[in-house]
Amino acid sequence: MSHQDFAAIWLTLQGRLDIDNIVQELTGRYFLESSQQKSDPTLYRATSFAHVVALRAIFDLQRTYLQSSNPSFETKSSILDPRILFSTLSHLLEIKASAFSAQDGLPDHEAYCSFIGQTQLSGLRALLLQSAHITGRDYEDFTLRLSKAWNRETLRGVDLFVDLLCRQILSELCNGPKESHRQYCKPACGLVNFQDFDRGLCPIEDHDNTLMNAVQNASSASPMSADWFLCALVLYDTMWSTVAAMIQLCIDSQGPKDPNHWSFDAARLTLVPRFKILDQIYRHSKFPTTPQTLEWAQEQTKSLICSGLHPSCFGPECTCLGDNMTGIQHLWRQHISQQARNAIDQHLSHNQYLEVEPSLKEFQAILEERHSTLPVFATEMKHISQKISDDIQDWYPKPPRGSASNKHIPPDDVFLMGCPELHPIPGKDLLRSLKDHSFEGPQPANLSLVHPH
Numbered sequence: 299m300s301h302q303d304f305a306a307i308w309l310t311l312q313g314r315l316d317i318d319n320i321v322q323e324l325t326g327r328y329f330l331e332s333s334q335q336k337s338d339p340t341l342y343r344a345t346s347f348a349h350v351v352a353l354r355a356i357f358d359l360q361r362t363y364l365q366s367s368n369p370s371f372e373t374k375s376s377i378l379d380p381r382i383l384f385s386t387l388s389h390l391l392e393i394k395a396s397a398f399s400a401q402d403g404l405p406d407h408e409a410y411c412s413f414i415g416q417t418q419l420s421g422l423r424a425l426l427l428q429s430a431h432i433t434g435r436d437y438e439d440f441t442l443r444l445s446k447a448w449n450r451e452t453l454r455g456v457d458l459f460v461d462l463l464c465r466q467i468l469s470e471l472c473n474g475p476k477e478s479h480r481q482y483c484k485p486a487c488g489l490v491n492f493q494d495f496d497r498g499l500c501p502i503e504d505h506d507n508t509l510m511n512a513v514q515n516a517s518s519a520s521p522m523s524a525d526w527f528l529c530a531l532v533l534y535d536t537m538w539s540t541v542a543a544m545i546q547l548c549i550d551s552q553g554p555k556d557p558n559h560w561s562f563d564a565a566r567l568t569l570v571p572r573f574k575i576l577d578q579i580y581r582h583s584k585f586p587t588t589p590q591t592l593e594w595a596q597e598q599t600k601s602l603i604c605s606g607l608h609p610s611c612f613g614p615e616c617t618c619l620g621d622n623m624t625g626i627q628h629l630w631r632q633h634i635s636q637q638a639r640n641a642i643d644q645h646l647s648h649n650q651y652l653e654v655e656p657s658l659k660e661f662q663a664i665l666e667e668r669h670s671t672l673p674v675f676a677t678e679m680k681h682i683s684q685k686i687s688d689d690i691q692d693w694y695p696k697p698p699r700g701s702a703s704n705k706h707i708p709p710d711d712v713f714l715m716g717c718p719e720l721h722p723i724p725g726k727d728l729l730r731s732l733k734d735h736s737f738e739g740p741q742p743a744n745l746s747l748v749h750p751h
Contacts, residue, residue, distance in 0.1 A: 301618035305548035346397035351657035357420040364427035366494040409650035459598035501567030537603040540572040573633035583641035
């Protein structure tokens with residue numbers, strides 16, 4: 299996929315408050331369309347792949363929403379329910395087992411498996427970034443589905459590494475609130491603060507060099523280190539943040555302005571740090587032959603993070619920002635060493651690419667057809683919600699000087715009491731007061747249905 303391919307679908311998908319319904323409707327639509335196609339493996343695989351491409355677009359956008367440690371109200375409103383996300387990932391494994399079997403003998407089987415594996419990884423990473431937790435029973439059930447889907451495949455290189463990453467994330471989802479688990483639930487394991495999608499991903503800011511330091515440490519860890527999982531997550535999240543920033547630039551370029559008029563000046567502030575990160579990551583590549591070691595994991599991570607984009611977009615030949623290739627090539631040569639360029643080419647050669655543009659356009663048509671009025675309604679609801687939040691911030695009195703806290707109470711933790719002056723009361727104070735003045739103490743809620751006699 300190119301930056302523009304991502305941008306076209308994100309332009310329709312971003313900021314949707316009905317994302318839960320979209321995912322569930324996509325799943326239902328897939329079952330209806332594919333139910334009569336299983337006797338034709340080629341048609342069945344084509345329909346299934348179009349569905350997987352749509353899920354990949356959703357998962358990648360969800361990861362982008364969740365990359366900020368301080369997401370805006372608008373961003374949080376568009377995050378997929380973790381229960382639906384987990385169910386969708388289980389559904390993805392069923393698709394892999396039924397529509398992408400090696401026994402079908404269809405061409406490009408390994409390329410399709412690679413795409414599905416990376417879609418699975420994107421969804422699991424989004425789930426972990428939500429600090430989700432699954433039960434032991436859910437873990438066992440998902441593991442069985444995972445084995446059914448992949449055990450007959452001969453996974454090599456980056457595909458084997460993706461499988462290991464997915465299984466490690468799944469284990470972390472079941473582990474519970476350990477200190478290491480909490481770190482893995484943070485974008486780039488808490489080492490970098492990324493920007494919020496709604497506030498703008500561009501330009502990529504690294505004033506105190508925390509971004510470059512995190513990349514350097516993750517890409518040059520000692521071979522004796524046991525932190526392969528942490529290093530992989532740091533590089534995976536960091537590299538994706540630069541891709542997402544470029545996609546958002548392309549989204550902005552689809553506005554009323556001519557993209558050739560502004561895009562290169564705007565992109566320079568994103569391209570320079572992106573290219574510096576690429577140089578740091580790929581400057582030292584050895585392609586070790588010993589599997590499942592830290593050096594092997596680092597090299598497979600490098601292949602993984604350059605597999606989401608079309609090769610032309612990953613390098614200096616990207617045309618997604620208009621007629622600025624000459625300027626992009628100059629920045630590429632200026633900030634990426636020859637050694638790193640050679641390593642990037644080598645990693646790109648290990649990846650397989652499939653044509654996904656028709657599937658993305660089909661997904662975009664579905665969104666526009668079935669939800670044509672909802673984006674307008676969603677925008678209006680956001681304005682109303684933001685107005686309420688702003689009013690509550692104005693109404694709630696600021697803390698006196700010298701107090702321990704200088705922050706307002708979050709607007710979703712405030713109740714307006716029905717007095718003439720509408721005093722806002724923090725929810726935690728109101729609930730504490732009710733508890734202190736209750737003679738019986740808190741009572742458990744009875745959620746059973748009462749049937750009339």
